[in-house]
Amino acid sequence: MQQTQPELAISTEHLRKVYGGSMGRAPFVAVQDLTFSVERGQVFGFLGPNGAGKTTTINILLGNVYPTQGSAQLLGQPIGNRDVRAKIGFLPEKFQFHDFLTADEFLDLHGRLYGMSAAQRRTRIPEVLEMVGLTARRHSKLREFSKGMQQRAGLAQAILNDPDLVILDEPTSALDPMGRRDVREIVSALKAQGKTVLLNSHLLSEIEMTCDQVAILKAGQVIKQGKIDDLLSAPTTVQMRILNQTPATGRALEKLTGKLEVSGEWVSVTIKDEAIIPELVAAIVEGQSKLMSLVPMRETLEDLFIRVVETGGDQ
Amino acid sequence: MISLWTIASLTLKEAFRRKTYIATLLVAVIFICWSLLRMPFHPGMSSSPDAMSADQNPQAMADGVGKFFAWLGCGMIKFFSSVMAITLAAGAISTEIDKGVLSVIVPKPLSRVTIYLGKWLGLLIYLAASIALWAALLVFVVWHLTGSFHPRILVGVLATCLFPLLFTTLTLCFSTFASNALAAGLSLIAAGISLADDLLLSLSTMLQNDTLKTISSLVGYIVPIGKMNHWITRGLGTSGFDPTTLRNPLASAATSADLVYICVYIVAALGVGIWVFQKRDL
Numbered sequence: 001m002q003q004t005q006p007e008l009a010i011s012t013e014h015l016r017k018v019y020g021g022s023m024g025r026a027p028f029v030a031v032q033d034l035t036f037s038v039e040r041g042q043v044f045g046f047l048g049p050n051g052a053g054k055t056t057t058i059n060i061l062l063g064n065v066y067p068t069q070g071s072a073q074l075l076g077q078p079i080g081n082r083d084v085r086a087k088i089g090f091l092p093e094k095f096q097f098h099d100f101l102t103a104d105e106f107l108d109l110h111g112r113l114y115g116m117s118a119a120q121r122r123t124r125i126p127e128v129l130e131m132v133g134l135t136a137r138r139h140s141k142l143r144e145f146s147k148g149m150q151q152r153a154g155l156a157q158a159i160l161n162d163p164d165l166v167i168l169d170e171p172t173s174a175l176d177p178m179g180r181r182d183v184r185e186i187v188s189a190l191k192a193q194g195k196t197v198l199l200n201s202h203l204l205s206e207i208e209m210t211c212d213q214v215a216i217l218k219a220g221q222v223i224k225q226g227k228i229d230d231l232l233s234a235p236t237t238v239q240m241r242i243l244n245q246t247p248a249t250g251r252a253l254e255k256l257t258g259k260l261e262v263s264g265e266w267v268s269v270t271i272k273d274e275a276i277i278p279e280l281v282a283a284i285v286e287g288q289s290k291l292m293s294l295v296p297m298r299e300t301l302e303d304l305f306i307r308v309v310e311t312g313g314d315q
Numbered sequence: 316m317i318s319l320w321t322i323a324s325l326t327l328k329e330a331f332r333r334k335t336y337i338a339t340l341l342v343a344v345i346f347i348c349w350s351l352l353r354m355p356f357h358p359g360m361s362s363s364p365d366a367m368s369a370d371q372n373p374q375a376m377a378d379g380v381g382k383f384f385a386w387l388g389c390g391m392i393k394f395f396s397s398v399m400a401i402t403l404a405a406g407a408i409s410t411e412i413d414k415g416v417l418s419v420i421v422p423k424p425l426s427r428v429t430i431y432l433g434k435w436l437g438l439l440i441y442l443a444a445s446i447a448l449w450a451a452l453l454v455f456v457v458w459h460l461t462g463s464f465h466p467r468i469l470v471g472v473l474a475t476c477l478f479p480l481l482f483t484t485l486t487l488c489f490s491t492f493a494s495n496a497l498a499a500g501l502s503l504i505a506a507g508i509s510l511a512d513d514l515l516l517s518l519s520t521m522l523q524n525d526t527l528k529t530i531s532s533l534v535g536y537i538v539p540i541g542k543m544n545h546w547i548t549r550g551l552g553t554s555g556f557d558p559t560t561l562r563n564p565l566a567s568a569a570t571s572a573d574l575v576y577i578c579v580y581i582v583a584a585l586g587v588g589i590w591v592f593q594k595r596d597l
Contacts, residue, residue, distance in 0.1 A: 019596075062422040064597040086424040096414040098325065100332040112321045113423040157419070 008076065009165050009196035010038040010061065015070035017056050030056040032220035038198060043191050045207035046200040048217030049309055054200050055093055058169055062090055075164060086115060089163035091154045093170040099143035103134050103153050106142055107160055114161040128156040131186055147174040155183065166190055167198045172206060184210050208301040216308050224308045231304055236274060237297040240267045242289050249287025256280060318425040322433025323440060330403055330441045339445040342395050346452035349384065350459045377461040384460060385468045385551050388453035389475045396442055396479035403441065404486035405499035407434045412597050427593045435487055435585065442479040446472065471551035477543045477577060484581050488588030491595060509540035539577050545569035
């Protein structure tokens with residue numbers, strides 16, 4: 001039986017970007033050998049420590065930077081295709097918009113650059129302003145905006161053209177908790193509409209909440225990629241508070257999990273499958289001990305990130 | 316085409332934001348102040364036959380005064396429009412790259428050629444508007460002082476427009492690879508080199524040195540400011556108050572070939588700027 005290939009929103013093949021290397025300047029490899037793909041309709045998290053090559057990769061995808069080697073496709077077309085660009089929205093990490101414009105004028109300008117008609121702009125601009133919570137400030141100049149409000153305006157610009165692919169580079173870096181929640185809701189809404197979102201953020205808890213898949217970069221290479229659920233299904237720690245600990249309870253737990261870490265009333269075990277938890281409870285009860293609490297400690301994305309970056313991941 | 320005008324209008328707004336209109340208004344005020352002068356230029360200050368005859372002929376005197384102010388006005392327009400062109404164009408690309416403004420515009424469905432040409436056009440529209448205001452005031456001043464309309468002023472101003480056109484194109488080209496200050500500096504160096512054109516020609520004649528004459532000719536091709544000056548002279552006509560004649564009595568006549576060369580030079584600078592902008596990373 002033939003498996004159908006998923007439609008890809010982004011695919012890169014051995015991308016490489018080297019800065020310098022001429023006129024006596026030492027070459028700097030920003031992206032080493034990057035191959036990854038993002039299926040359409042996914043929210044994809046792009047992670048990595050500072051200097052891992054995330055922003056350079058995004059800039060290559062958007063045509064701001066030319067790759068030294070390799071190739072990439074967006075929505076099935078080579079990067080730089082003008083029809084595809086009309087279907088992409090982008091919010092850069094470091095931006096400075098024309099702050100002498102009002103929010104309305106700013107979006108009108110970018111609507112024109114997207115090739116939107118006047119009628120489309122008239123309809124769409126109030127919609128996106130509402131989505132990012134700037135309706136009340138639509139006639140204010142961007143220079144009067146706080147950093148967070150400017151980021152909201154930038155986000156409005158990124159979704160103005162109703163794009164199929166939205167690339168957000170640190171979209172919440174200047175936002176307060178409410179702003180971050182709003183961005184999460186916008187990303188969820190985009191996903192519900194079948195849009196693809198590439199999200200580059202250092203806020204791993206947000207990535208964990210919003211993304212389907214992640215790729216972790218280090219030194220310009222993908223060192224781990226996969227669905228978040230799969231990546232985080234690694235061994236889980238269970239912390240229990242047990243009163244009246246007996247040797248029988250200890251032996252039974254050791255038999256089920258292999259190793260116990262006991263610190264007073266607290267017992268910590270590592271399990272490979274969460275299905276074993278009811279057996280742990282039964283063993284404690286049978287051992288005449290009292291189970292006061294049981295907390296399965298699942299590895300967070302942050303734990304995974306630190307572990308993978310420090311160990312080098314799958315490499 | 317819509318994108319081109321969008322970028323051009325954005326560049327215009329950016330020029331306004333930078334308050335360059337203050338310079339425009341300042342020069343306009345100078346022209347207006349001239350119109351308040353009640354005493355016409357004293358013909359005795361010149362040794363030219365035209366001006367000498369002005370003592371006896373009020374019409375010749377009026378013509379002399381008119382030509383003097385036409386030359387002075389065109390000189391001011393040339394200087395201020397060139398300075399404004401360099402100031403505005405120097406940061407038009409490099410500063411926007413540094414600030415990250417272009418990183419949001421380049422991914423839009425428009426070519427880099429459109430962005431570059433839009434900026435170039437926007438700057439030229441701004442400078443053209445300033446020059447139009449100054450030219451109108453200059454014509455008024457000369458009419459006010461002499462009581463007659465001097466149409467050659469308009470031809471002279473038209474030739475003067477070559478200066479901001481050249482400096483905008485050249486500086487914008489430098490701005491694609493150099494920082495704001497460096498791009499402005501390179502343009503000033505180019506202007507400095509071109510000043511050597513007339514100087515070397517005078518020296519070559521005085522010293523009867525053919526090598527200097529050849530170098531002078533070469534310098535005139537590196538930055539064709541001398542050739543553009545000849546066209547201003549052709550536009551305004553020479554007079555007893557003609558500062559070009561005083562500065563360089565050996566100034567050659569403007570030729571069509573020179574004008575073609577100037578146009579080719581500007582188109583080439585535009586082409587190089589577009590090519591570099593298309594090839595560079597942001």
